[in-house]
Structure formats: C-alpha cells, structure tokens
Amino acid sequence: MAATTVWFIIIAFLWTGYFFLEGFDFGVGVLLPALGRNEAERSVVLGTIGPVWDGNEVWFIVAGAATFAAFPEWYATLFSGFYLPLLAILLALIVRAVALEYRGKRDDASWRRRWERALFWGSLVPAFLWGVAFANLVRGVPLNAAHEYAGTVADLINPYALLGGAATLALFVLHGAVFVALKTTGEVRRRAGRIARLAVAAAIVVGGAYLLLTQLLYGKPVTWPAVAAAALALAGAALANARGREGWAFAGTGAAIVLAVVTMFLALFPHVMPSTIAAANGLTTANAAASPYTLKIMMIVALAITPMVLLYQGWTYWVFRRRIGVPHAPQQPHTPQPVR
Template structure:
C-alpha cells in the first residue's frame, strides 16, 4: 500500500470517527424537544439532562471534522479544492448550522430567562438536524459523482445535488444519527429521561431499518464492490439488533451496534468511492483519483510521520475524557436555575 492509499484510508478513518462521535451529539440535539416529554420533569430540567450527557465531549468530537478537513487539504488538495468549490452552498449551510449550535450550547445558561433558553434550544435543534441531513446528501453525491469538467471544476448547481439517491442518503443519516443519539442518551442518563430515551430508540429503529437498508443496498448495487456486501450485511444486522437490545434495555450493547451501523455505512461509501475521490458524471477521464488529486510524495511522507506521533496521543486523551465522564446523569443532579443576582445600585 502506497502513501496515497494510506492517506485515503486515514481520511476515511477521520470521517468515521466524526460521524460515530458527533453522530450521537447530533442525535441528542435532534431529540431535545421530545425526550422526557411524558414525564413530570419540567421541560428545562429534562433538556439540561440531555445536554449534560454530551456536555464534556461534544466540542472534542467536532475536532475530528477539523482534522479530516485538514488531512484532506494536505494530502489531496485537488479533492479539497473541487469539493469545497462545487459543494460550497451545502457546506456553508452546514458550517452556519454548526456555529448556531455551538453558540446555543455555550450561551444557553448565560441568561436566566425562559425565552432565552427556548431560543437556544431551537438553535441546538436547528444545528443538529441540518448537518445530520446535509452530510448524508453530500457524501451520497460524492459517491454518485458530480459534473466535473476537464478543468476540475464542478458544473452542477445546488439543486442538482438534491437527487433521489442523495435525498435518501440525507434521510438515512438523519434517522441513524437520531437513533444513535437516543441510544447514547439512554446509556448516559437515568430516571425518567433514560426510560423515555429507551422508548424513543425502540421506535426510531423501526423506520431506520428500511430507510438505511434501502440506501446501503442502492449504494452496493450501483457503486459497491464484491467484498462490500459484508458491510451491507453488518449494517443491516446491527440495526436489527438495536431493536431487540433497546426493548431489552441493554443500551450499552445497543450503542455498540449503532456504532457498528455508522462505521459499516461510512466504510461502504469510501470503499465504493475508491480509487476515485470524486467521480465525474461528464467523463470518467475527468474524475479525481488518489493519483491525480494527491500531494507530492515528500509531503505525504512528512504528514505520515506527524500522524504516527500525534494520532495515538489524541485518541488516548479523548478516550480518557470519556472514561472520566462515564457516569449516568440524573435529573436529581440538575440544580434549579439560579436567577441573575445583579441588583440596581442606589447612591
């Protein structure tokens, strides 16, 4: 395996890490309006429980996307340039949604006002649903191919990206991330929030199976390779297993299976793409491949040495973070809102 193949695999691994870890962050945000709704808990309390399950890790999970983008830029600059120019609008929308989500999470507790918190909650919901859908649309189009000309410019517009295959991909990522988040919330919470998250996960698994199954089957039949049938079977078996495990309230194993489903799907997409990085629908000769889109061998060699030293450190540190914050969060651990303590001064 040459360095170009190594870095194609590393970019895939970084996106796998992002979708597995940020996927349940998106899912928790997507479910904030409904989780714990049937309980006696105040809406603010149950939403604070949900946010506290991802509170110590969500910003670290986003680093995987930054690293994946940086690795793509350094290892495959032609891929990066064509992708970000041709997918400018959807990627901009994703970026805006992520910024809104970040601000909403960070600023939600800064003002003790119900309307302020409601606005922040809507920001979190918007910033979770939009990327969850558009990432599926984007990656489905990358695998399907877009209209790349001889100058490596994308000629298709935004609405050309909204084809049936890509829309099914967006619906798949939205449902799978919502399921992933519900299972994570059940794993990390207690009391009424956990009970409700288990019920939501069991319900979400039912539509997720045919939708995700249809998408991975379409991907396999249209773009897959012989050995990638294993990935289709793994994704399908994992989602089916989630149904039984959530009903049995074995959320730990259910979370493992949602991770398996996400990993199998992303590996299927990258395996179907290889050796291309962006196929052209105009002429296969115009497609970007790991050969014509990569940096020089020296650049790849320097990057490989840097990755060999830094990647284990990052993984160990993030694993330690998850270990420290491994306990369940209960509504009893959520203190009442503290009013603003500013008083008007009289002289």
C-alpha cells in the same frame, strides 16, 4: 501500499470517527424537545454531551485539514462544487456551538427556548446535509476535463442524495436516543428507550434502503459484507434496546454508522470524486494527491499526534462515564456540565 492509498484510508478513518462520535451529538440535539419535558430534564439531556461535544468536532477539523494537505485538488473541487451545502453545514455547526454555550447564560425561560430551537436546527441541518454530500460523492458529480465542478446546486439535489440525507439523519437520531438512554437514569432514560424503539424502525427502513441502493448502483463485491454487517448491527441494536441493554444497543448503532461509512468509502475508492460527464474527468487518489514528500512529512506528524489525541479523548469519556439524572440537574440553568 502506495502513500496515496494510506492517506485515503486515514481520511476515511477520520470521517468514520467523526460520524460515530458527532452522530450521537446531532441526535441528542434533534431529540432535545422530545426527551426533555422540563428544565431539569433538558439539563440532563444536554449534560450527556456537555463534556464531549466540542472534542467530537475536532475529528471534522482534522478530516478537513488532512484532505486539504493530502489531496489538495479534491479539497478545492469539493469546496467549490459543494460550496452552498458546506457553508450551510458550517453555519449550522456555529449556531449549534453557540446555542450549547449560551443557553444557560441567562435565567430566562424564553431565552433558553430560543437557544434550544437553534440547537435543534443546528443539529438537524448537518445531520441531513452530510448524508446528501457523501451520497453525491459516491454517485459522482459533473466534473470537466480540468477537474472543475461544472454543475449547479440543483445537480446535488437528486433522489439518491436526498435518500442519503434521510439515512444519516435517521441513523444519528437513533444513535442519539440510545446514547441518552445509556447515559441517564429515571424517566429520561425510559423516554429515550421508547423513542429509540421508534427510531430504530425508521433507521432500518431508510438506512437499509440507502445502503442496498448504494450497493446495487455503485457497490463492489467487497462492499457486500459491510452492507450485511450494517444490517445485522441495526437488528442487534433493536433487540438490545428492547431488552434494556443500552450498552449493546449503542455498540450496535455505532457499528451500523461505521459500516455505512466504510461502505461508502469502499464504493468510492480509488476515486475521491467521480465525474458523471466522463470517467477520465474524475479525481482519484493518484491525480488529486499532494507530492510524495508532503505525504511523507504528514505521515510522520500523524503517527506522532494521533495516539495522544485518542488517549486524551478516551480519558475524557472514561471520566464522564457515569449516568446522570434529574437529581443531578442544576437548580439554576447554566452551561451543561454533568456531575460525576
């Protein structure tokens, strides 16, 4: 297998891990106003992601760094053509991070409400725009013969891309609702389960429409099994949630997200950024890659570091594996950290 193909798979793996882990963070942020009816409940909801959200964002950083090093021309063209959407995502992630850290710094209800609104928008915007961005990658964008973006921001706002944004938002909201139900007790758990029953219907309709359209327009024979498996995973998540089996429901929503990302990357390969002007103008794993020596050195570093990162993050989830509820909520607001 060519080194460029291996690195395409690695980058696909990193983005898949990011959407699986950060997806429920986004969902929790969007659902905070609906899940938390008072200060104690909101502290519980935020406590579900308090120990892990910053570790989940590392996957995004590593995916971006790997793209820059392995496929520098892809990185350059992507950030020049998608400049405004990616800037909006980065600003939203910054606002979200600050909101999570600053919400509990003052014992002031209006202060907390402002940061909770910031957290809501800081979660909703990237949850939607990531879907728009990846849908445009699959669809293709106007690239000229020099592999430079020749379009405008308006070219990125098309029905297929907007459907992709709605699909990721629906999937992440469902993923977040199921995660909160899995990690909490009492009324918050029951409320999250009820919201998940509504969210799964939206995810099946919107997400299913997007994956089916992707398969019909840009798919390959190899992507049909992934699309079918994603549909089965969502159906399984709906059934498990209805029966109160949150662990299986979370496995189902996670599998649906993973399979959706796999479908997009399989549909994309061997391109990394197709051109809608002329097929020859598109960026592929071959013409966008770094030198073979660079890819070799990066492979050695990745093989050395990745297992340690996975072990550390797995240990973090194991340590904070227990459910939390209102009795565990702090009496005075502070940066959310659940009690084990």
